[in-house]
Amino acid sequence: MSGSFTKSMARNIFYGGAVFFFLLFVALTFDTHGRLPDRDNRQNLTEKVVLGKKVWENNDCIGCHTLLGEGAYFAPELGNVYKRFGSKEAIIGFIKSRPAEGVPGRRSMPQFNLSDEELDAIAEFLKYTSEINSANWPPNIQG
Amino acid sequence: MQYQSQSVAKLYFIAAIGLFVGQILFGTILGLQYVIGDFLFPEIPFNVARMVHTNLLIVWLLFGFMGAAYYLVPEETETELFSPKLAVALFWIFLVAGALTILGYLLVPYAKLAEMTGNDLLPTMGREFLEQPTITKIGIVIVALGFLFNITMTVLKGRKTAIAWVLLLGLWGLAVFFLFAFYVPDNLVLDKYYWWWVVHLWVEGVWELILGAILAFVLIKVTGVDREVIEKWLYVIIALTLITGIIGTGHHYYWIGTPEYWQWLGSIFSALEPIPFFAMVVFAFNMVNRRRREHPNKAATLWAMGTPVMAFLGAGVWGFLHTLAPVNYYTHGTQITAAHGHMAFYGAYVMVVLTIISYAMPLLRGRAAANSPKAQRLEMWSFWLMTISIVFITLFLTGAGILQVWLQRIAENPEPFMVVQDKIALFYWLREITGVIFLIGLVVYIASFFVGGDEEEATA
Structure with a gap:
């Protein structure tokens, strides 16, 4: 890289390229916003789901699990757990029954001592999540 | 060290190394x-x-970036720091706030921490990497603004070099995109969409500007190659980074409810993301080959050459491995991602911080140019121990990931997550053993700071 290609030309490509592609990214973001209502299951975004998301966040569930593939890889995917377990009751039952002292030698979810309202909300949140159009991901029910 | 105020960098570098130790200890746990x-x-x-583990990583890298800025900006701009006192004050604020946050994680249940810190007033907790209590996040913004004010004022009153500008741009970008950490919409898809504006636009965007600037600075120092040449390369590399990396964000928008055209955009642009890293390898090796002096700090030169190679392998090659949408459909959220994450972070950001520390620390400690050959030999041992360990950690996680993808997602009778985890435990054991070797490498690294001996004559 010598001869006629100068530092100021490189600089101009940098600034021009950065600005152009950032603006393109912003434009695509606008377009994405316009298309999301058909995909993101917002019609089911009830107050209970919102509470469920808060329970999800306040207990750092993402620190072990993935949700739509994002998070930690220590515990199962939960974006489709509603479909895997088949019902809200099964999800609630699982969370409630975790032993406080764990399982000897094995990974075990902590006992979070959630209230009935919180349990119902987190299950509702996971149901809502399972209905987001995720382009057929995950490949199968095991997540 | 040419400017008195550069000495504040020493505090930042020491803290960075200390927190690095904590990060690795928790990694082995x-x-x-x-x-x-x-x-x-x-x-x-x-x-x-x-x-x-992850928060310590982020915080110590930030300490490293800030230390790097305090060290190199006075030298680049040929002027003392605007306010060394502010730099010292912010150091202690950041360290105490960081320590309190880590103690909070360890001492009280997370939900309790959320309650104690008033998360309900402005909920921002419970998202990966951005788990810090809102009050800590506000503290980070305040420290970042104070830091940027200090560095910006220094650049404005001094000589304006491309390296200083690019560093400043990267640091401002870091602060601006962090603000998206405060946006947590109820809609999960939007939440995830903008979460990546912090995470992706940091590590595959503005942080690479910081990386490029630090590397360029050290290469000028150790090779003596003309600044015009090095700065031209710097601009080319960061141009390629942003041209590919911004739309490359799309590789996170395949399966989170976003429109499916992102599968095309994300695949095409992120497939090009290795190019700037490859350019960085060519750049570093070229500059070292064309060196005009034999700098006595061999260890710093080794780190400066290792950084682009490992960044190319970790971010470039291991990123490309699973970035195409049809591949990612099967690998998304598995140990393949973990493999990539470990080598990319080490190769790009850990190593560039260790590069600037390796170059600057001897000077900050009053040596003429470098540590004694004995100390350097030990440091180079630690380079190889840590680097080879991370290569094997990555390979073992990749092995685990391939089996996981096969057993859980491709095989005729896909098996449940936990069943698969048991079957691939051997790879996790191998990873753990390699992690302990990494820790030993880190101990050797720290030991190298305490080795005396005579300094080699500088042959400039």
């Missing part, structure tokens, strides 16, 4: 929890150890 599931349970559950 996590690795063990993968195979002995109840290790430290319920006192330190996996999610808590993981928060400590």
Whole structure:
């Protein structure tokens, strides 16, 4: 890289390229916003789901699990757990029954001592999540 | 050291190394929890150890970036720092706030921490890497603004070099995109969409500007190659970074509810993301080959050459491995991602911070140019121990990931997550052993700071 290609030309490509592609990214973001209502299951975004998301966040569930593939890889995917377990009751039952002292030698979810309202909300949140159009991901029910 | 005020960098570098040790210790705890599931349970559950591991990483890299800025900006701009006192004050604020946050993670349940810190007033907690209490996040913004004010004022009053500008741009970008950490919409898809504006636009965007600037600075120093040449390369590399990396964000928008055209955009642009890293390898080796002096700090030169190579392998090659949408459909959210994450972070950001520390620390400690050959030999041992360990950690996680993808997602009768985890435990054991070797490498690295001996004559 010598001869006629100068530092100021490189600089101009940098600034021009950065600005152009950032603006393109912003434009695509606008377009994405316009298309999301058909995909993101917002019609089911009830107050209970919102509470469920808060329970999800306040207990750092993402620190072990993935949700739509994002998070930690220590515990199962939960974006489709509603479909895997088949019902809200099964999800609630699982969370409630975790032993406080764990399982000897094995990974075990902590006992979070959630209230009935919180349990119902987190299950509702996971149901809502399972209905987001995720382009057929995950490949199968095991997540 | 040419300017008195550069000395504040020393504090930042020492803190960075200290927190690095904490990060690796918690890494070995996590690795063990993968195979002995109840290790430290319920006192330190996996999610808590993981928060400590990842948050310490981010914080010590930020300390490293700030130290790098305080060291190189006065030298680039040929003027003293605007306010060394502010730099010292912000250091202690950041360190105390960081330590309190880590203690909060370890001492109280996360939900309790959220309650104690008033998360309900402005909920921002419970998202990966951004787990810090809102009050800590506000503290980070205040420290960042103070830091940027200090560095910007220094640049404005001094000589304006491309390296200083690019560094400043990267640091401002870091602060601006962090603001998206405060936006947590109820809609999960939007939440995820903008979460990546912090995470992706940091590590595959503005942080690479910081990386490029630090590397360019050290290469000028150790090779003596003309600044015009090095700065031209710097601009080319960061141009390629942003041209590919911004739309490359799309590789996170395949399966989170976003429109499916992102599968095309994300695949095409992120497939090009290795190019700037490859350019960085060519750049570093070219500059070292064309060197006009034999700098006595061999260790710093080794780090400066290792950084682009490992960044290319970790971010470039291991990123490309699973970035195409049809591949990612099967690998998304598996140990393949973990493999990539470990080598990319080490290769790009850990190594560039260790590069600037390796170059600057001897000077900050009053040496003429470099540590004694004995100390350097030990440091180079630590380079190889840590670097080879991370290569094997990555390979073992990749092995685990391939089996996981096969057994859980491709095989005729896909098996449940936990069943698969048991079957691939051997790879987790191998990873853990390699992690311990990494820790030994880190101990050797720290030991190298305490080795005396005579300095070699500078042959400039």
